[in-house]
Amino acid sequence: MSTSSPPKKIAVSVTGLEKSFGPTRALAGADLVVEAGEIVALMGANGAGKSTLVKILSGSISADAGTILLNGKQVSFASPAEAQAAGVATVHQATDQAGAAGLTVAENLTLNELCGTGSFFVSPRSTRKRAAQIAALIDLDLPLDRDFIDLRPAERQLIAIARAVASKASVLILDEPTSSLSSTEAERLFSVLRRLKASGIAILYISHRTGDLAAIADRAVVLRGGKVVASFAKPIDFSAAVAAMIGRTLDAALHDGMVSSAPILASVKRARLIPGSRPFDLDLRSGEVVAITGTLGSGKSRLLRALFGLEQLAEGSFTLDGKPWLSNGPARSIDNGVFMVAEDRWASSLLPPEIPGASIAGTIALPHLPRWFPLGLLRETRERLAASDAISRLGIKARGPDDTLDQLSGGNQQKVVLARWQAAPCRLLLLDEPFQGVDVGARADLIAAIRNSQSGSATLIATSDTEEALEVADRILVMRDHSLYEADGHHESLAAVIGSVESIETRAAGIQDKHHD
Amino acid sequence: MTDQATASSSKPASTFAETARKYALFVLLGLMLVGFWSAQPAFINSANLFSILQAVSVVAILGVGVSITMSAGGFDLSVGSVAASSVMAASYAMVVLQLNAFETLGLVLLMGAFIGLVNGLLIVRVGVPDLLATLSTMFLLAGLQLIPTGGRSITAGMMLPNGTTAAGAYDPAFLILGRGRLFDTVPYPVIVMGIVALLAWFLMERTRWGRVFYAIGGNETAAHLAGAPTKAYRLWAYVLSGTLASLGGLIVASRVGRGDVSAGNSLLLDAVAASLIGFAVLDKRRPHVLGTVLGAIFVGVLLNGLTMLNAPYYTQDFVKGVVLVGALALTFGLGKKKR
Amino acid sequence: MTDQATASSSKPASTFAETARKYALFVLLGLMLVGFWSAQPAFINSANLFSILQAVSVVAILGVGVSITMSAGGFDLSVGSVAASSVMAASYAMVVLQLNAFETLGLVLLMGAFIGLVNGLLIVRVGVPDLLATLSTMFLLAGLQLIPTGGRSITAGMMLPNGTTAAGAYDPAFLILGRGRLFDTVPYPVIVMGIVALLAWFLMERTRWGRVFYAIGGNETAAHLAGAPTKAYRLWAYVLSGTLASLGGLIVASRVGRGDVSAGNSLLLDAVAASLIGFAVLDKRRPHVLGTVLGAIFVGVLLNGLTMLNAPYYTQDFVKGVVLVGALALTFGLGKKKR
Amino acid sequence: EGIAGAPAPFDKGGVKIAVISFLGSGDWLQAFEAGVKRQAEALGVEANLSQARNDINAQRELIQQAINLGVKGIVINNGQPEALKDVAQAALDAGIPVVAYDVNLDNAKIPQIEQSDADMARLVLEQAVKEQGETFDGGAVYVAGFAPLDRRYAVWKEFGLKYPGIKEVATWGVVNDSVPASVADQTKAVLAANPTLSVVFTPWDEFARGVKLAIDEAGVADKVKIYGVDISTSDIQAMREPNSPWVATAATNPAVVGEVSVRALAQLIAGQDPGRSVLIQPTLVTKQTLVDNDIKTIEELQDKFPAFKDSDAAKKDWIPASK
Numbered sequence A: 001m002s003t004s005s006p007p008k009k010i011a012v013s014v015t016g017l018e019k020s021f022g023p024t025r026a027l028a029g030a031d032l033v034v035e036a037g038e039i040v041a042l043m044g045a046n047g048a049g050k051s052t053l054v055k056i057l058s059g060s061i062s063a064d065a066g067t068i069l070l071n072g073k074q075v076s077f078a079s080p081a082e083a084q085a086a087g088v089a090t091v092h093q094a095t096d097q098a099g100a101a102g103l104t105v106a107e108n109l110t111l112n113e114l115c116g117t118g119s120f121f122v123s124p125r126s127t128r129k130r131a132a133q134i135a136a137l138i139d140l141d142l143p144l145d146r147d148f149i150d151l152r153p154a155e156r157q158l159i160a161i162a163r164a165v166a167s168k169a170s171v172l173i174l175d176e177p178t179s180s181l182s183s184t185e186a187e188r189l190f191s192v193l194r195r196l197k198a199s200g201i202a203i204l205y206i207s208h209r210t211g212d213l214a215a216i217a218d219r220a221v222v223l224r225g226g227k228v229v230a231s232f233a234k235p236i237d238f239s240a241a242v243a244a245m246i247g248r249t250l251d252a253a254l255h256d257g258m259v260s261s262a263p264i265l266a267s268v269k270r271a272r273l274i275p276g277s278r279p280f281d282l283d284l285r286s287g288e289v290v291a292i293t294g295t296l297g298s299g300k301s302r303l304l305r306a307l308f309g310l311e312q313l314a315e316g317s318f319t320l321d322g323k324p325w326l327s328n329g330p331a332r333s334i335d336n337g338v339f340m341v342a343e344d345r346w347a348s349s350l351l352p353p354e355i356p357g358a359s360i361a362g363t364i365a366l367p368h369l370p371r372w373f374p375l376g377l378l379r380e381t382r383e384r385l386a387a388s389d390a391i392s393r394l395g396i397k398a399r400g401p402d403d404t405l406d407q408l409s410g411g412n413q414q415k416v417v418l419a420r421w422q423a424a425p426c427r428l429l430l431l432d433e434p435f436q437g438v439d440v441g442a443r444a445d446l447i448a449a450i451r452n453s454q455s456g457s458a459t460l461i462a463t464s465d466t467e468e469a470l471e472v473a474d475r476i477l478v479m480r481d482h483s484l485y486e487a488d489g490h491h492e493s494l495a496a497v498i499g500s501v502e503s504i505e506t507r508a509a510g511i512q513d514k515h516h517d
Numbered sequence B, C: 001m002t003d004q005a006t007a008s009s010s011k012p013a014s015t016f017a018e019t020a021r022k023y024a025l026f027v028l029l030g031l032m033l034v035g036f037w038s039a040q041p042a043f044i045n046s047a048n049l050f051s052i053l054q055a056v057s058v059v060a061i062l063g064v065g066v067s068i069t070m071s072a073g074g075f076d077l078s079v080g081s082v083a084a085s086s087v088m089a090a091s092y093a094m095v096v097l098q099l100n101a102f103e104t105l106g107l108v109l110l111m112g113a114f115i116g117l118v119n120g121l122l123i124v125r126v127g128v129p130d131l132l133a134t135l136s137t138m139f140l141l142a143g144l145q146l147i148p149t150g151g152r153s154i155t156a157g158m159m160l161p162n163g164t165t166a167a168g169a170y171d172p173a174f175l176i177l178g179r180g181r182l183f184d185t186v187p188y189p190v191i192v193m194g195i196v197a198l199l200a201w202f203l204m205e206r207t208r209w210g211r212v213f214y215a216i217g218g219n220e221t222a223a224h225l226a227g228a229p230t231k232a233y234r235l236w237a238y239v240l241s242g243t244l245a246s247l248g249g250l251i252v253a254s255r256v257g258r259g260d261v262s263a264g265n266s267l268l269l270d271a272v273a274a275s276l277i278g279f280a281v282l283d284k285r286r287p288h289v290l291g292t293v294l295g296a297i298f299v300g301v302l303l304n305g306l307t308m309l310n311a312p313y314y315t316q317d318f319v320k321g322v323v324l325v326g327a328l329a330l331t332f333g334l335g336k337k338k339r
Numbered sequence D: 001e002g003i004a005g006a007p008a009p010f011d012k013g014g015v016k017i018a019v020i021s022f023l024g025s026g027d028w029l030q031a032f033e034a035g036v037k038r039q040a041e042a043l044g045v046e047a048n049l050s051q052a053r054n055d056i057n058a059q060r061e062l063i064q065q066a067i068n069l070g071v072k073g074i075v076i077n078n079g080q081p082e083a084l085k086d087v088a089q090a091a092l093d094a095g096i097p098v099v100a101y102d103v104n105l106d107n108a109k110i111p112q113i114e115q116s117d118a119d120m121a122r123l124v125l126e127q128a129v130k131e132q133g134e135t136f137d138g139g140a141v142y143v144a145g146f147a148p149l150d151r152r153y154a155v156w157k158e159f160g161l162k163y164p165g166i167k168e169v170a171t172w173g174v175v176n177d178s179v180p181a182s183v184a185d186q187t188k189a190v191l192a193a194n195p196t197l198s199v200v201f202t203p204w205d206e207f208a209r210g211v212k213l214a215i216d217e218a219g220v221a222d223k224v225k226i227y228g229v230d231i232s233t234s235d236i237q238a239m240r241e242p243n244s245p246w247v248a249t250a251a252t253n254p255a256v257v258g259e260v261s262v263r264a265l266a267q268l269i270a271g272q273d274p275g276r277s278v279l280i281q282p283t284l285v286t287k288q289t290l291v292d293n294d295i296k297t298i299e300e301l302q303d304k305f306p307a308f309k310d311s312d313a314a315k316k317d318w319i320p321a322s323k
């Protein structure tokens, strides 16, 4: 960072890296250099090959061609273990690979040591002790005895981050580490990363959130079609970077932040999400897109799940079209036009590829089967039609409606999931973290799709990223301690809204502190 | 991204390895048929081919039930003992209760469905893991089936535990199910197997219900969030499996004409083997009806041929194992990368 | 995060239902012991208690192997036939090859490990699904074990297929393993079971390796990415399971004193039942060593007690099933929300 | 080849028969099949051996298969009448003669070969009464549903009525993959619960082995004696052991059964009549005889007891003796 220091030591250098999956060329000769004590942002649209690069560097797959130099020595890792031994620590993109179900949080925090070369004898006590040390590195506070399976994606992601930080690596790779974190946790992660950087660690950081990159990156490298197409030094010109990424410039998502006067479509009255939380009201007008932000675990998902009938309110009531609405489960909700896209699309929406119905067509059709095929007999043309329509309407990059979802990149998977719920008339659409792992281009497509489909229905989006909320929503609410707060004023500027949201957060924190006294 | 789009527009021709995997079992089956035929011409006459089909019909029917529960993410270990209990129940109904063929059929199928329901309720309502619940039912039935007769086999004129003699007998109409032949050629059990296979195939591959069964097996949460009543489906899978198992038992009963004390363990293992071999058929890597039936036939042909060639009984299991391993290695080993 | 932190810092007192679930099997076991004791005082004398332990030792040892493979996300269906083959192999080694006790022990354990290795390689290298691979081995062994003797059971003085008479006999030292007692009280099989259980428990719960086995079972990819050589671990799980199964077979052989032809299916089912019942012990809901051994003992106590009360054999399976269902319903049914 | 002077079709050779057993394994079956092979070889007959492995349905399939194969005759070894009557009839209809061992197919055209289960049980139980007196606490190992066991156990019940002093204090038993070990475990429980038990009747040698194991382990060999049915080399060794509680057993020689079955079938094929029923007499073997005559294997038993080695049943001049 300081200009006076001598040229930094090169920690990793990658040249001509190539990798193909069948007909897909994920990497087509990528070159990249990361110096010690530097944070390099790797940018690229969905499917650009970022994760493939990460997987090669971390030893979980091997390259078809190309060389990797680590601290000047040529390496080629046959397994993640070798990469770890050589000092490369990685946080992978997929949160479902962050840890093992059936083991406790403590065991998952120490997983690298268990799987690597930690002490041979373990006991619950020694594991807890070590886990507490690892968790402390990123100020993570999770109950150490909880089973990993009970954790939410964000918590899983934090565990993976803690593990990577704890391994004394010379190269740290983070593949979308903040995709399900809220700004508070992200900020905490950044301060850890800055500390690591100061100690001379080379960091490769991948994210679709330009805000993140602006906050910590020293340099940005743009990957496109498996090749590095541009590189930007600090201060990074993000609009140019995005143009390099997706081949077009993005207009700032502009929509009038007007207060809607359309009739109220759904409302929540005097609701308490959990006993003892502050009751709140919420009105959703027809045609409105409302976003809820808030920190991890503040209850955003819980509100959405309650509206969808998966959980119960501690107190309060819902109305839909003026009539009381109490769902007993997804089937009833879907019948009544209340749709939900749950967070973590693999766990909540997608099927493994060998299953019939794991194709794009089958995925879109799944909730609509009873309506589309009342006699029970499947007609695949009907499904394909809906899928083809969605593919062209949302610009899904796929060979056709029969592609299975595992062949698509994250952004395209998310588009398919959205398409599923746009394939039938809807009253209330609930989206939980719909932009997770979605590149800016695809996000713009998704936002356009969400906003265009809003005629007679309302959309409620839970997102932990304020920036996303601003782009998509007419109105932003903040959730804090299982209660909703209205953001003051209307967003004249981004800074103003974020400021107002944050002030609410601090106020709420104050309330909570008093609460605890 | 762009190159992906271009690359993807031309769907790649399936490689040789893929084709080989897909049809490996068919080829093996063909080779076996030809091999046995050349070694023993009597092997290929239609009577013998039908006896092979007849021999595998019960295992295939049970296997279909197993594969339905497997596709819904479960596993029914109780099919063997449901079938065995059905043999006892059918005999009891006719010999002791003096019911006729149709009443017996109805009663036993109901019993099978009921046991399936109990399995399903244990799993879905009480939350017992599938393997555990059906294993318990298996043990329970193995004992329960013997209680009404105090452990005796059921035959016409048998002595009952209370000292009287049973007055009924097997209804001749009942025996037709297992012993009769359509046009004096096709044994009825083969026809029943064909109908069951066809219906089950249709259900699982061509209707939305089948789709949902598979969706539940693939990702229950996803299916639930997509509005499928997953518990009801899983319950139904077990009811179907129980009913099919009791149908298998009925066929056995009508073939053997008495209620015999037998554990049904080998039926279970053979049915499971059939559905597992089915994974490899057409390279589906999942339970499916067609594969299960083919898996059963595969094993049936092998055993029939070996018997014809007078292979000692102890080589038959061995050969069965070797061929299984071979078929599997071929199917799974041909260079498909792990998922 | 803050609210969560507060929630987590005060660990909630475990509810009554939780405690009940955790100790349900212990309580049931205690009740059973007391019940049988009051019905038949001879039940509780130490000789009888040791004979219960002796009776369950083989099933428990096999069950430990099964639960190790299960915790690594696999399933070993071949343990029963490995044990059965080991009985034959041990007899063959002594009676035909005239080896002594120690050579026999070594040879048979090596054989078990080798079969485990074959299972593991089929699964890990060839990519055959666990159930399928071990099912094939099961069939293969069921046949293979009969080939050396042409299907005969092996005893001293037996006629060999080539017409000569076998010259060897069971080494008396070998018989001690199955028939001897430490201090004239504790049968050696019980001691072997204890040592196996202790070592396996230590391995699985107190060493890094054990944790990795569980990690692989929970999420193989995650464990691999965390640096574990997952294939090697899975291979080892099967090697361990095979070795334990052959140890179980050795105990049977030394107890029975001859090589008996059997497929080992009931051993398999009992071992699987033991490890599944083990899920419920301490409410772990996963395979574990302690639970498996307790599961085996639980069934053993039940069967011994019922025999003492002269319950007809056919009620025993039934009661076994009922108690299983009851224990499970209690454990899984007590209001724990579904995952 | 062929046998000179034998009636057709044996004069020309090339006769093929099928021997279909209900059992799936075990020493009895081994010996039976060995007898079949010996006699078939002597006759120049090719015997196709198959086993239903305790699956009565499979036995039907095997008989059907034998008909498909076009054999000249069929031996049915064990099984259940209800299940086999119609396929046996189908074989007769196809012109294939059938003989049945130990399963009453109730058909005038099918000769019955029998080892009388009742005679065997009676023989050994009479020995028990002779040695233990008419008053004792007895137990039987029994699992219902296996026809020979049913018939043997019925005799035990009969003895209970005949001698009021004989009390049945317990019945137990299990049939699974490891019968001896499992029965041993059960027996130990029974012995603990019934200290007065002095006689155990075991209608199957696998049961006897389990009971012996338990008695040895419990160290009560001088108090509890075993009276069994069936014999094999390993049974002989078990009975001969010093202080063995297994004191007597009654058996026929399974190899002889196999030979007789083939001879009877051969007569039918040649158009002769072996008679409606062919009976093979059981022999009582006591521990004392084995020790006194130094008999260690089944072969030695055959040498010392000609009645055990061979049977005159179904013999004809043109049928060569097996070696």
Ligand SMILES: Nc1ncnc2c1ncn2[C@@H]1O[C@H](COP(=O)(O)OP(=O)(O)OP(=O)(O)O)[C@@H](O)[C@H]1O
Residues within 6 Å of the ligand: A021, A022, A024, A025, A026, A044, A045, A046, A047, A048, A049, A050, A051, A052, A053, A093, A407, A408, A409, A410, A411, A437, A439, B004
């Ligand atoms: N295991 C695989 N099998 C087949 N194709 C794959 C596999 N992994 C990746 N691909 C393909 O390779 C290309 C690059 O994928 P990669 O995951 O590296 O993209 P990415 O830049 O990380 O995208 P995202 O931002 O969505 O995470 C994509 O087209 C993807 O579909």
Ligand SMILES: Nc1ncnc2c1ncn2[C@@H]1O[C@H](COP(=O)(O)OP(=O)(O)OP(=O)(O)O)[C@@H](O)[C@H]1O
Residues within 6 Å of the ligand: A150, A151, A152, A154, A155, A180, A182, A294, A295, A296, A297, A298, A299, A300, A301, A302, A303, A343, A462, A464, C003, C004
């Ligand atoms: N599966 C679960 N197991 C245990 N606790 C849960 C679970 N899901 C939610 N919670 C708890 O409920 C509360 C609200 O969680 P919720 O998922 O609604 O938060 P969120 O605001 O959506 O957070 P995130 O940003 O992580 O999605 C949290 O305190 C959390 O601990």
Ligand SMILES: [Mg+2]
Residues within 6 Å of the ligand: A050, A051, A052, A093, A175
């Ligand atoms: Mg990626």
Ligand SMILES: [Mg+2]
Residues within 6 Å of the ligand: A300, A301, A302, A343, A432, A462
């Ligand atoms: Mg959430």
